[in-house]
Amino acid sequence: MIGIVIVSHSKKLAEGVLELAGQMTRGLVPMAAVGGIDDPDNPIGTDPMQVLAAIESVAAQAADGVLVVMDLGSALMSAETALEFLPEAVAARVRLCGAPLVEGTVAAAVQASVGASLQAAGDEAVAALAVKLRQLAPVTGQSPAGDSPVPPAAPQVASEDETLRLDLRIANKLGLHARPAARLVFTAGKFKASVALHKGDKSASAKSINQIALLGVKYGDTVTLTVSGPDAREAADALVALHKDNFGDRDEDVAILGTEPTPCPVVGDGVVAGAPASAGYAVGPALVHLAALPVVTRRETADPAAEVAKLDQAIAGALAATNALRRETERTSGPANAAIFEVQGLILGDKDMREQTVARIVAEKSDAAFAWLQVMEQMAANYRALEDGAMRARAADVLDCGGRVLHLLTGNGGQALRLTRQALLVAHDLSPSDVAGLDPALVLGLIVETGGATSHAAILARSLGIPAVIGVGDCLRQVSDGQTLALDGFTGTVWTTPGPEVVTAIAAKRAAWLTGREAAKAKGSAPATTRDGLTVAVMGNIGTPAEALRVLEYGAEGVGLFRTEFLFLDRDQAPDEEEQMAAYVAAATAMQGRPVIIRTLDVGGDKPIRYLDAPPEANPFLGERGVRFCMARPALFRTQLRAVWRAASVADIRIMYPMVSDAGELAEVLAFAARVREDLVGEGFAIADRMMTGIMIEVPSAAVVADRLAGLCDFFSIGTNDLTQYVMACDRGNAAVAGRCDSLNPAVLRLIAMTCDAARAAGIPVCLCGELAGDSRAAPLLLGLGLTELSMGGPAIAAVKEAIRSVDMAQCRALARAALNAGSPEAVRELLRGPRPA
Numbered sequence: 024m025i026g027i028v029i030v031s032h033s034k035k036l037a038e039g040v041l042e043l044a045g046q047m048t049r050g051l052v053p054m055a056a057v058g059g060i061d062d063p064d065n066p067i068g069t070d071p072m073q074v075l076a077a078i079e080s081v082a083a084q085a086a087d088g089v090l091v092v093m094d095l096g097s098a099l100m101s102a103e104t105a106l107e108f109l110p111e112a113v114a115a116r117v118r119l120c121g122a123p124l125v126e127g128t129v130a131a132a133v134q135a136s137v138g139a140s141l142q143a144a145g146d147e148a149v150a151a152l153a154v155k156l157r158q159l160a161p162v163t164g165q166s167p168a169g170d171s172p173v174p175p176a177a178p179q180v181a182s183e184d185e186t187l188r189l190d191l192r193i194a195n196k197l198g199l200h201a202r203p204a205a206r207l208v209f210t211a212g213k214f215k216a217s218v219a220l221h222k223g224d225k226s227a228s229a230k231s232i233n234q235i236a237l238l239g240v241k242y243g244d245t246v247t248l249t250v251s252g253p254d255a256r257e258a259a260d261a262l263v264a265l266h267k268d269n270f271g272d273r274d275e276d277v278a279i280l281g282t283e284p285t286p287c288p289v290v291g292d293g294v295v296a297g298a299p300a301s302a303g304y305a306v307g308p309a310l311v312h313l314a315a316l317p318v319v320t321r322r323e324t325a326d327p328a329a330e331v332a333k334l335d336q337a338i339a340g341a342l343a344a345t346n347a348l349r350r351e352t353e354r355t356s357g358p359a360n361a362a363i364f365e366v367q368g369l370i371l372g373d374k375d376m377r378e379q380t381v382a383r384i385v386a387e388k389s390d391a392a393f394a395w396l397q398v399m400e401q402m403a404a405n406y407r408a409l410e411d412g413a414m415r416a417r418a419a420d421v422l423d424c425g426g427r428v429l430h431l432l433t434g435n436g437g438q439a440l441r442l443t444r445q446a447l448l449v450a451h452d453l454s455p456s457d458v459a460g461l462d463p464a465l466v467l468g469l470i471v472e473t474g475g476a477t478s479h480a481a482i483l484a485r486s487l488g489i490p491a492v493i494g495v496g497d498c499l500r501q502v503s504d505g506q507t508l509a510l511d512g513f514t515g516t517v518w519t520t521p522g523p524e525v526v527t528a529i530a531a532k533r534a535a536w537l538t539g540r541e542a543a544k545a546k547g548s549a550p551a552t553t554r555d556g557l558t559v560a561v562m563g564n565i566g567t568p569a570e571a572l573r574v575l576e577y578g579a580e581g582v583g584l585f586r587t588e589f590l591f592l593d594r595d596q597a598p599d600e601e602e603q604m605a606a607y608v609a610a611a612t613a614m615q616g617r618p619v620i621i622r623t624l625d626v627g628g629d630k631p632i633r634y635l636d637a638p639p640e641a642n643p644f645l646g647e648r649g650v651r652f653c654m655a656r657p658a659l660f661r662t663q664l665r666a667v668w669r670a671a672s673v674a675d676i677r678i679m680y681p682m683v684s685d686a687g688e689l690a691e692v693l694a695f696a697a698r699v700r701e702d703l704v705g706e707g708f709a710i711a712d713r714m715m716t717g718i719m720i721e722v723p724s725a726a727v728v729a730d731r732l733a734g735l736c737d738f739f740s741i742g743t744n745d746l747t748q749y750v751m752a753c754d755r756g757n758a759a760v761a762g763r764c765d766s767l768n769p770a771v772l773r774l775i776a777m778t779c780d781a782a783r784a785a786g787i788p789v790c791l792c793g794e795l796a797g798d799s800r801a802a803p804l805l806l807g808l809g810l811t812e813l814s815m816g817g818p819a820i821a822a823v824k825e826a827i828r829s830v831d832m833a834q835c836r837a838l839a840r841a842a843l844n845a846g847s848p849e850a851v852r853e854l855l856r857g858p859r860p861a
Contacts, residue, residue, distance in 0.1 A: 583814020
């Protein structure tokens with residue numbers, strides 16, 4: 024990757040450009056800004072030595088070179104002087120760029136973030152001003168520079184390269200709905216080639232999720248992909264592989280099949296009907312939520328460039344908020360439901376919406392908020408016009424994530440959904456982010472006028488266990504706060520004026536329904552014992568202390584994985600020792616004496632933290648992750664270890680180190696932890712003599728030398744998500760190869776068995792805390808491989824325990840033998856679907 028140095032006469036200007044470029048690239052590109060001189064009376068100017076230091080700093084992080092972008096006058100001379108003092112090897116990788124400071128830096132930074140060369144990023148920077156000139160030309164009638172012609176933009180692909188044509192039949196049951204469309208965008212976006220999707224006489228860019236979705240590609244449709252550009256053949260091969268894998272879709276990935284039912288209007292006096300979106304019963308007072316987008320009136324602007332900058336800043340802020348929602352939903356409702364916000368992130372990142380908005384700002388001299396509102400509402404209307412019900416429901420996602428941009432542009436935070444008492448929530452529409460923030464203890468039920476059972480709000484309601492009827496039309500206009508309502512989420516019926524007999528009947532059904540749910544939780548609370556008497560510990564995964572109570576309710580017998588990185592996210596500095604200790608003790612207190620396993624900070628790779636010293640890496644998954652990251656930052660690691668040692672001295676808390684690769688590395692970590700304990704004792708703290716210590720087995724080398732590692736620790740915990748991607752050499756976030764990243768691959772299962780054999784020989788327990796642990800169908804297989812503990816998200820606990828109670832170990836071992844000898848993950852799945860071996 025290349026890096027960028029920004030040089031300006033003004034320190035504030037240089038730092039502002041750096042901030043703007045950083046937001047556009049999310050911290051992926053090494054950059055530095057220098058400006059001004061150390062003279063309080065005359066601070067405007069440039070200092071060659073400051074430029075020299077900045078170039079050297081960035082060059083150390085950027086193996087492919089440094090682009091220097093300057094404003095004017097002495098900035099160029101200072102940069103040229105700095106070059107003379109650089110070592111020849113470094114100077115040879117530096118390019119001075121004559122691009123406009125703001126536009127050029129942003130354009131170059133975006134190119135650098137996708138791996139562009141020094142030459143390509145520099146050319147893009149120089150061409151950046153041409154884009155603005157072309158946009159302004161229709162308004163002024165000429166280029167702002169006078170009569171001189173507007174230079175053409177840099178070509179994206181060479182016209183002489185080949186064009187390939189792929190005819191594909193769509194086998195996905197819901198067509199190219201949000202998630203397969205997202206995977207198509209991810210795959211196409213990896214290549215320089217231009218990729219277009221054609222359906223009949225309509226076409227769309229395969230790098231735009233909105234354009235793909237609006238084609239309305241359904242099950243059985245035949246579409247054509249045209250691919251042209253310098254890497255067209257590689258792109259075509261990746262797209263063919265993605266199509267062969269059904270765009271990553273599996274039957275179990277589809278939450279609900281079929282189309283939305285047409286909302287039924289009034290079906291009786293005071294009775295309306297809609298889609299039964301989430302099962303359950305509710306009766307109680309109404310709370311009417313009047314959510315609305317901010318009121319926006321058109322405002323003419325004399326500075327379109329400033330409005331575009333505001334737009335980009337708002338989009339970046341909305342993206343950050345969307346990513347935070349995704350992480351929170353993944354913790355509380357699982358990865359499948361979190362994918363809702365991954366799709367919203369793609370909608371926000373879609374150049375199509377931004378470019379339409381910029382065109383309106385420039386051509387109509389409109390402010391950014393009004394232009395964005397027009398584009399957003401038109402995009403939502405386009406979705407609503409589609410025939411397919413599942414795709415029509417995506418209009419709500421456009422308004423949800425687009426509304427975040429609008430709120431940031433207007434400074435209007437919107438009406439937050441905060442309930443203070445139990446009620447049935449009534450709304451014209453609910454966004455996924457609205458539902459994700461609801462407290463199931465206060466929301467008795469949801470009644471929504473728009474949408475259907477395939478909407479993302481409905482999916483989240485089901486994940487939270489809130490009864491819901493969605494798509495009741497305009498039947499609730501007369502409902503007021505406090506009015507008694509009744510709801511049947513099994514049939515999709517709502518009573519707006521229920522009589523005493525209806526209230527009594529629904530209340531009784533609700534009581535029975537809640538009793539049944541508690542009975543299911545009771546099954547989760549009972550031990551998981553096989554038919555021949557082996558009891559398996561089933562624990563919960565958490566990311567915050569508050570989640571400990573939730574997994575306990577589901578029947579967790581401890582916390583098998585406390586992902587401490589979530590304590591470090593969405594803040595400006597790392598939590599201190601006291602805050603960390605309080606969080607660990609709070610989780611242990613919530614678990615009422617059950618063990619809590621703290622995994623030390625696991626960042627790097629796909630989990631960067633902006634305020635930590637983590638320069639971009641060419642291959643971050645193979646770089647500083649887990650204990651490598653922490654051992655390279657001893658002050659950060661020492662603070663966490665001090666907090667864990669102190670917490671473990673007052674509660675049943677154990678520690679676990681991620682990404683350990685061999686015995687030598689583990690010995691260094693253990694020695695460091697021992698020194699931290701000695702320091703605490705020397706300071707007068709009452710610290711336990713020892714703390715139970717485990718490691719994550721997620722690096723293939725750790726599984727191979729598990730026999731040596733077992734002698735250095737008290738337990739193993741297998742992380743199948745990372746272990747699988749390393750074994751299969753497939754980035755699990757890369758849609759083109761995600762289908763190969765399968766934890767049921769026999770190669771992965773053999774490493775799990777190898778680890779279990781080593782643990783058994785050493786007499787230590789071995790847990791599995793990856794996503795595979797929560798698959799109840801796989802539980803007998805995991806027991807047969809030798810796992811003695813499992814840890815998962817709370818909602819999966821009851822089903823996994825039931826699966827364990829239904830088998831004996833002879834069946835489990837026979838199933839494991841067959842799976843280890845299977846030829847593919849599909850063959851393993853067939854074994855899991857079939858009858859248990861006798």
